[in-house]
Amino acid sequence: MTERGNAVGTGDQRELLREKIIHEQSRLGPRDTFRFRCHPGVSCFNTCCSDVNIFLSPYDVLRLKKRLGITSTEFLEKYALLPVQRDMTTPVVLLRMGEDETKNCQFLTEEGCGVYSDRPWPCRMYPVGLATSRDTEDGWRGDRFFFLLEEEGCMGHQEPKEWTIQEWLDDQEVDAYDEWGEAYKELSLHKFFEEGNELTPAKMEMFFNATYDLDKFREFVFGSTLLDRFDVDEQFIHEMELDDEALLRFGVLWVRFALFGEPTMKVKPQAAAEVQEKLEKRVLSSKSGPSMSPREEAS
Ligand code: SF4
Ligand code: SF4
Numbered sequence: 001m002t003e004r005g006n007a008v009g010t011g012d013q014r015e016l017l018r019e020k021i022i023h024e025q026s027r028l029g030p031r032d033t034f035r036f037r038c039h040p041g042v043s044c045f046n047t048c049c050s051d052v053n054i055f056l057s058p059y060d061v062l063r064l065k066k067r068l069g070i071t072s073t074e075f076l077e078k079y080a081l082l083p084v085q086r087d088m089t090t091p092v093v094l095l096r097m098g099e100d101e102t103k104n105c106q107f108l109t110e111e112g113c114g115v116y117s118d119r120p121w122p123c124r125m126y127p128v129g130l131a132t133s134r135d136t137e138d139g140w141r142g143d144r145f146f147f148l149l150e151e152e153g154c155m156g157h158q159e160p161k162e163w164t165i166q167e168w169l170d171d172q173e174v175d176a177y178d179e180w181g182e183a184y185k186e187l188s189l190h191k192f193f194e195e196g197n198e199l200t201p202a203k204m205e206m207f208f209n210a211t212y213d214l215d216k217f218r219e220f221v222f223g224s225t226l227l228d229r230f231d232v233d234e235q236f237i238h239e240m241e242l243d244d245e246a247l248l249r250f251g252v253l254w255v256r257f258a259l260f261g262e263p264t265m266k267v268k269p270q271a272a273a274e275v276q277e278k279l280e281k282r283v284l285s286s287k288s289g290p291s292m293s294p295r296e297e298a299s
Helices: 009-025 058-068 074-077 122-124 167-170 175-190 201-211 214-222 234-240 244-259 271-286 296-297
Strands: 002-004 033-035 053-056 128-132 144-148 162-164
Touching: 009 122, 033 167, 058 074, 058 175, 058 244, 074 214, 074 244, 122 128, 128 234, 128 296, 162 167, 167 175, 175 234, 201 214, 201 244, 214 244, 214 296
Parallel strands: 002 053
Antiparallel strands: 033 162, 128 144
16 A cells, blocks of 8 residues: 655654655755656556545545535535544545545546546645644744655656646645645644643534535534624625535644634623633643533534
C-alpha cells in the first residue's frame, strides 16, 4: 500500500512523515522544473489507483459528494474510511478502496479516473508533494516547499513533457483545494492542541460534522436554535441553505468559536448570558470529563 497526500494524518505519523520529507527531499520552488506525463499510453496506466491511502480533506468530500449527487453522509458511509487511532487529535478521512482482491479505487474506470474533474487533492498533485517546515517562531507556519514524488513503477517520469511546479499547479486547478486545505490545517494544528487540550468524542463528532459531514451540519444549523442565538448575516444564512462552500465557511467559524473559544461568532444580546454559560462549561470539559453532544449544545 502507498500513501498520497500530506494535508492530514495522525499526530505521530504526520510528524514522522514531515521530518522525513524535510530532511530527505530536495526542496523545489514554483519555477523549478520536472518531467512527467500520465496518459493512457503509459504501460503503468491505472495501476496506481489501487490499494493506496488517499487522505481526503473536507473540500475533497464536498466536491466528490456534489459530483456524485449524494449527501455527505452517504458519501462518507460508502466511499470513506474513518480510522480511529489513539493519537488522533482531529478526524482522519481516507478514500475507501474497493473490497475485492484488486482493491481498486471505486472511481477507477478503464479510461482512467471516473471523477477526474473532482478528483481529490492528492490525486491532482501527484507527482508533486507539498510540505511545511516547522522552523518558525509560531510553530507550524513554516516555509512551504514542494518536492517530487517518484512512485516505483511510475513511467510518467520517463516522458519528455516538462513542467515548472507552477505550471503543474495551474494545470491541476488546485487553488480552491489549497485554500480550503490551509483553512483545515489551521484547525487541525490549532494551538488549542499544542496547549495539551483534547477533543472529547462528542466534540470530535462536532468537528467532523462541521467540516466533513456538511449535510448533517446543515440539519444542526437549521434544525436548532443556533441562528436565534448568533448574529449571522441574512444573505449568508440563505447561501448556507443551498451552497456547501458557504456552509463549510460557517463550519470553520463554528469550530473556532465553539471548540477553540475564538470570537468568530457574534452572540445576539438576548442570548449572551446563556452562551457565556455554555462556553464556560465547554472550557471546563475540554480539560476533562464528558461534554454535551452537538444536539444538546444547540438546545
Ligand atoms: S479518485 Fe481517481 S485519480 Fe484518485 S485514486 Fe481514485 S481513480 Fe485514481
Ligand atoms: S503510475 Fe504514474 S504514469 Fe502510471 S498511471 Fe499512475 S501516475 Fe500515471
